[in-house]
Amino acid sequence: MRHVAAFGRFWWDFVVGDDWRAAAGVLASIGVTAALAAAGWAAWWFLPPATAVVLWLSLRRAIRQRALGVSR
Amino acid sequence: MNDGFLFASAFLASGVEMVEALTIVLAAGVTRGWRSALFGLGAAVVVLTVIVAVLGPALTLIPISALRLVVGALLLAFGLQWLRKAILRASGFVGLHDEDAIFARELADARGAAHEERAGMDWYGFTLAFKGVLLEGLEVAFIVITFGSAQGNLRLAALAAAAALVLVAVVGVLVRAPLARVPENTLKFAVGVMLTTFGIFWSAEGAGADWPGGDAALLGVLAFVVLVSFASVALLRRRRLALTPA
Numbered sequence: 001m002r003h004v005a006a007f008g009r010f011w012w013d014f015v016v017g018d019d020w021r022a023a024a025g026v027l028a029s030i031g032v033t034a035a036l037a038a039a040g041w042a043a044w045w046f047l048p049p050a051t052a053v054v055l056w057l058s059l060r061r062a063i064r065q066r067a068l069g070v071s072r
Numbered sequence: 073m074n075d076g077f078l079f080a081s082a083f084l085a086s087g088v089e090m091v092e093a094l095t096i097v098l099a100a101g102v103t104r105g106w107r108s109a110l111f112g113l114g115a116a117v118v119v120l121t122v123i124v125a126v127l128g129p130a131l132t133l134i135p136i137s138a139l140r141l142v143v144g145a146l147l148l149a150f151g152l153q154w155l156r157k158a159i160l161r162a163s164g165f166v167g168l169h170d171e172d173a174i175f176a177r178e179l180a181d182a183r184g185a186a187h188e189e190r191a192g193m194d195w196y197g198f199t200l201a202f203k204g205v206l207l208e209g210l211e212v213a214f215i216v217i218t219f220g221s222a223q224g225n226l227r228l229a230a231l232a233a234a235a236a237l238v239l240v241a242v243v244g245v246l247v248r249a250p251l252a253r254v255p256e257n258t259l260k261f262a263v264g265v266m267l268t269t270f271g272i273f274w275s276a277e278g279a280g281a282d283w284p285g286g287d288a289a290l291l292g293v294l295a296f297v298v299l300v301s302f303a304s305v306a307l308l309r310r311r312r313l314a315l316t317p318a
Binding site for chain 1: 141144146150153159211271272293296311
């Protein structure tokens with residue numbers, strides 16, 4: 001069981017890293033893109049700016065954590 | 073056009089990881105003996121080859137749109153991690169990656185570890201080289217498999233990684249020192265941009281979006297990600313300077 005947990009933790013750290021909100025933001029943005037496409041609207045334009053917003057929020061969080069002395 | 077982009081991305085990403093793996097193998101070899109370090113390196117390469125050989129063809133059985141959705145989402149989450157670290161480094165909020173400093177730390181750790189011989193090999197040296205190459209190599213395997221399968225050209229992605237391996241190995245043997253002069257921070261920035269670009273492109277396509285201009289839109293996405301990244305660095309630099317006491 002410990003090995004399964006360690007294996008899961010490894011892949012979580014590998015793909016998601018130390019900011020799960022960024023990964024959640026990515027998934028939500030892809031979900032909106034899929035919804036737009038399913039509704040028959042142009043969907044290509046949504047993901048690039050949504051990714052930029054997710055990145056910027058993640059950068060702000062990282063800087064705030066550093067300012068508060070939270071080492072990650 | 074996309075094949076060239078695919079090759080360049082897989083080559084750069086693999087090269088950067090291999091430079092880091094080389095530092096660990098060098099530290100293991102210098103302090104614990106080359107035999108155990110090279111066996112550790114060889115064992116890790118075998119494991120990585122098996123992973124790519126098994127998972128790569130298996131992924132090609134999945135329908136391409138579903139594959140691009142999953143691979144794109146994974147690459148986007150993974151690429152944003154790289155890009156975030158690269159932007160934090162470039163803006164001065166995080167120290168730059170320094171291969172010399174890492175080498176010195178690995179040397180000190182390896183010299184301080186107890187000597188334990190098994191099967192004629194120093195176990196610490198073997199494990200250090202094996203774990204280092206395996207962990208760095210897993211990122212290479214992940215990139216090769218995802219890029220190769222989503223683009224339908226696993227062979228080209230594997231070829232790019234193999235070319236990077238040969239280049240880093242040859243330079244490593246010639247120099248016999250950490251490749252500190254490789255502009256690693258710049259390369260990591262470029263790789264973060266490419267992973268994010270491919271992630272956006274494939275996940276949107278997998279979600280059902282049609283890019284205007286088809287595959288040529290990849291260049292537009294690349295330009296957008298580059299612009300956002302440089303703007304982020306500029307804004308964060310300004311913020312850091314404002315926070316620094318005069």
